[in-house]
Amino acid sequence: xxxxxxxxxxxxxxxxxxxxxxxxxxxxxxxxxxxxxxxxxxxxxxxxxxxxxxxxxxxxxxxxxxxxxxxxxxxxxxxxxxxxxxxxxxxxxxxxxxxxxxxxxxxxxxxxxxxxxxxxxxxxxxxxxxxxxxxxxxxxxxxxxxxxxxxxxxxxxxxxxxxxxxxxxxxxxxxxxxxxxxxxxxxxxxxxxxxxxxxxxxxxxxxxxxxxxxxxxxxxxxxxxxxxxxxxxxxxxxxxxxxxxxxxxxxxxxxxxxxx
Amino acid sequence: xxxxxxxxxxxxxxxxxxxxxxxxxxxxxxxxxxxxxxxxxxxxxxxxxxxxxxxxxxxxxxxxxxxxxxxxxxxxxxxxxxxxxxxxxxxxxxxxxxxxxxxxxxxxxxxxxxxxxxxxxxxxxxxxxxxxxxxxxxxxxxxxxxxxxxxxxxxxxxxxxxxxxxxxxxxxxxxxxxxxxxxxxxxxxxxxxxxxxxxxxxxxxxxxxxxxxxxxxxxxxxxxxxxxxxxxxxxxxxxxxxxxxxxxxxxxxxxxxxxxxxxxxxxxxxxxxxxxxxxxxxxxxxxxxxxxxxxxxxxxxxxxxxxxxxxxxxxxxxxxxxxxxxxxxxxxxxxxxxxxxxxxxxxxxxxxxxxxxxxxxxxxxxxxxxxxxxxxxxxxxxxxxxxxxxxxxxxxxxxxxxxxxxxxxxxxxxxxxxxxxxxxxxxxxxxxxxxxxxxxxxxxxxxxxxxxxxxxxxxxxxxxxxxxxxxxxxxxxxxxxxxxxxxxxxxxxxxxx
Numbered sequence: 001x002x003x004x005x006x007x008x009x010x011x012x013x014x015x016x017x018x019x020x021x022x023x024x025x026x027x028x029x030x031x032x033x034x035x036x037x038x039x040x041x042x043x044x045x046x047x048x049x050x051x052x053x054x055x056x057x058x059x060x061x062x063x064x065x066x067x068x069x070x071x072x073x074x075x076x077x078x079x080x081x082x083x084x085x086x087x088x089x090x091x092x093x094x095x096x097x098x099x100x101x102x103x104x105x106x107x108x109x110x111x112x113x114x115x116x117x118x119x120x121x122x123x124x125x126x127x128x129x130x131x132x133x134x135x136x137x138x139x140x141x142x143x144x145x146x147x148x149x150x151x152x153x154x155x156x157x158x159x160x161x162x163x164x165x166x167x168x169x170x171x172x173x174x175x176x177x178x179x180x181x182x183x184x185x186x187x188x189x190x191x192x193x194x195x196x197x198x199x200x201x202x203x204x205x206x207x208x209x210x211x212x213x214x215x216x217x218x219x220x221x222x223x224x225x226x227x228x229x230x231x232x233x234x235x236x237x238x239x240x241x242x243x244x245x246x247x248x249x250x251x252x253x254x255x256x257x258x259x260x
Numbered sequence: 261x262x263x264x265x266x267x268x269x270x271x272x273x274x275x276x277x278x279x280x281x282x283x284x285x286x287x288x289x290x291x292x293x294x295x296x297x298x299x300x301x302x303x304x305x306x307x308x309x310x311x312x313x314x315x316x317x318x319x320x321x322x323x324x325x326x327x328x329x330x331x332x333x334x335x336x337x338x339x340x341x342x343x344x345x346x347x348x349x350x351x352x353x354x355x356x357x358x359x360x361x362x363x364x365x366x367x368x369x370x371x372x373x374x375x376x377x378x379x380x381x382x383x384x385x386x387x388x389x390x391x392x393x394x395x396x397x398x399x400x401x402x403x404x405x406x407x408x409x410x411x412x413x414x415x416x417x418x419x420x421x422x423x424x425x426x427x428x429x430x431x432x433x434x435x436x437x438x439x440x441x442x443x444x445x446x447x448x449x450x451x452x453x454x455x456x457x458x459x460x461x462x463x464x465x466x467x468x469x470x471x472x473x474x475x476x477x478x479x480x481x482x483x484x485x486x487x488x489x490x491x492x493x494x495x496x497x498x499x500x501x502x503x504x505x506x507x508x509x510x511x512x513x514x515x516x517x518x519x520x521x522x523x524x525x526x527x528x529x530x531x532x533x534x535x536x537x538x539x540x541x542x543x544x545x546x547x548x549x550x551x552x553x554x555x556x557x558x559x560x561x562x563x564x565x566x567x568x569x570x571x572x573x574x575x576x577x578x579x580x581x582x583x584x585x586x587x588x589x590x591x592x593x594x595x596x597x598x599x600x601x602x603x604x605x606x607x608x609x610x611x612x613x614x615x616x617x618x619x620x621x622x623x624x625x626x627x628x629x630x631x632x633x634x635x636x637x638x639x640x641x642x643x644x645x646x647x648x649x650x651x652x653x654x655x656x657x658x659x660x661x662x663x664x665x666x667x668x669x670x671x672x673x674x675x676x677x678x679x680x681x682x683x684x685x686x687x688x689x690x691x692x693x694x695x696x697x698x699x700x701x702x703x704x705x706x707x708x709x710x711x712x713x714x715x716x717x718x719x720x721x722x723x724x725x726x727x728x729x730x731x732x733x734x735x736x737x738x739x740x741x742x743x744x745x746x747x748x749x750x751x752x753x754x755x756x757x
Contacts, residue, residue, distance in 0.1 A: 016606050017607065018607030018611075019607070020410070020411065022411075033505070034505060035578065035607070037607070038605065038606070040608075043605070043606075081605050084603075196559045196560075196602035196604070196609060197602060198560070198600060198601065199510075199512070199589055199598065199600060199601040200593065200600065202586075203589075203590065203593055
């Protein structure tokens with residue numbers, strides 16, 4: 001582990017989770033002319049990185065938190081939020097059209113960036129998935145490309161010297177893994193509660209470095225490998241009805257709902 | 261929120277209003293007979309009449325309780341007309357009731373008045389998506405209308421804590437204000453037309469969807485804020501604004517009230533047309549909310565500043581608004597107007613910040629019997645008023661035993677201060693003593709005893725002393741007598757006998 005400990009946090013600008021998403025008239029995408037914010041799982045990732053930094057400070061150990069976002073110019077808003085939460089510097093990988101930017105391309109960009117960086121990262125903390133595509137792939141693909149261990153769906157993270165201890169939420173309950181750094185962590189909901197961006201930190205964030213690069217600088221082709229054919233709303237939920245007898249219920253289940 | 265409030269509030273029921281106000285005498289109205297119930301049965305369906313009136317006899321704050329024996333739920337204007345025509349003829353007193361979220365006791369009976377409740381009269385009649393004008397039945401719940409408008413890109417022009425329960429006719433009849441008055445103005449401007457049933461059953465159809473219509477006396481304005489004493493509002497046509505796509509909220513801590521005023525002036529300057537709310541509260545308000553409501557940690561690290569303000573912007577372009585907000589916040593920090601603050605980064609954080617302001621009344625009610633005041637005043641005097649009130653009762657040794665939790669909060673942008681406090685037990689005398697101090701202070705300092713909560717029954721005794729009352733009561737009474745000569749519409753409220 002190098003001194004300082006370097007944590008890279010990729011963040012994604014997505015449609016705000018509270019927005020009622022609607023399909024566009026062309027049925028090719030959702031209406032993106034709505035409020036956007038940082039992917040909630042990425043907020044948790046930034047928060048975790050900043051908490052590690054604050055905890056290590058007490059032990060007189062230095063930590064550097066680097067926020068990275070791949071997207072259009074608007075991605076810089078999201079990077080500023082990460083800086084306001086406590087990240088030290090930001091990197092914007094500018095992409096012309098991020099609607100077609102897919103997890104494999106992002107993972108490749110992050111790997112290429114890591115290869116190019118002189119000061120190598122010790123940890124990647126990513127959100128487990130983005131709330132727009134729900135892919136849940138980038139962290140795992142990056143681990144594969146870097147050949148690093150991955151600890152996904154983290155609900156608790158501890159770093160002791162060179163060892164990383166992560167508790168994961170799995171179907172059966174909780175599983176605790178121990179692995180060496182460098183490693184990938186993806187965050188789950190219960191890992192932490194992200195802090196608010198305070199005004200003093202928002203002001204300070206303006207002075208923190210934000211560097212812009214392109215996929216060409218990294219030598220990566222980000223064209224999509226999967227094409228979206230159509231986007232549709234789910235079928236409208238029909239109202240329920242009351243039936244008068246068990247016979248009527250069985251009849252309806254058999255002949256109308258066709259589930260018997 | 262309302263249901264929770266009611267469950268908490270009705271643990272011990274407040275004494276009957278008529279016992280609290282023994283000087284009030286029941287008017288010369290007919291007492292309800294079986295023949296009357298039989299008549300209503302010919303007009304209304306069986307699920308529109310009930311004699312189980314407990315929930316309709318008591319207000320939200322558990323301060324006012326009557327003894328009505330009958331509650332009617334009309335579903336159409338014609339039904340309301342039949343009900344009122346009959347009651348007028350038979351001299352039966354009537355209380356119009358909507359969501360029953362009023363805080364001045366105006367929507368519950370004092371004696372055995374018949375409750376006419378609008379809850380089942382709740383269809384959205386029409387919406388014109390070019391003009392943004394919505395025409396609705398009086399019983400439509402505010403939030404219901406807002407949810408209808410949201411996918412169409414519009415919003416209701418008012419927002420208040422009770423939005424999940426309060427009904428449009430009630431909002432209109434009380435000229436409700438709320439959190440966005442600063443931005444959208446009040447109902448006198450946003451209501452374009454009304455359908456009202458007069459006390460004798462006449463249907464007054466002024467449901468217009470025209471923005472401008474100078475054709476004679478604007479009668480609908482009489483009914484806006486009349487608190488149900490001149491007739492029942494059965495239909496409303498409301499101008500609704502475009503729903504903003506960009507909303508931002510910041511919460512700031514300040515070391516003095518002067519700084520609150522500075523932050524406000526600066527907000528008007530920097531934010532201009534995108535400013536949509538400017539609310540303030542004192543530290544005591546936070547302590548009460550923290551003690552009774554399940555809240556997360558207070559968002560601002562400076563949690564013991566004497567004053568806090570929530571500033572909200574609404575606009576059509578996020579990048580434009582964020583730029584203005586940045587300059588505003590920068591200037592607040594640079595000029596030491598604020599000690600600290602936070603800016604919400606997403607919708608969830610915005611709602612959390614608003615909770616710290618919106619939960620204040622609920623928190624006080626959770627602490628016990630509550631006193632609530634709503635005064636209009638020169639904003640420079642807000643802190644002075646709260647401090648004087650506290651000092652006055654402290655000097656009498658009443659803080660801690662008779663009264664607790666005196667807090668101040670409100671709408672700086674509208675010049676509207678709310679003072680709330682708790683009483684130990686239902687002590688009507690203690691209420692009157694506190695009322696007297698607060699109302700007299702407001703009157704002595706050129707303020708109004710009711711900014712938005714209305715007179716109801718709470719402030720009837722002060723009507724003759726309020727500025728408007730002194731000058732205008734005779735004419736108000738003339739109008740009341742012309743429209744309601746038998747005095748059946750919401751008697752004992754608003755106008756003194």
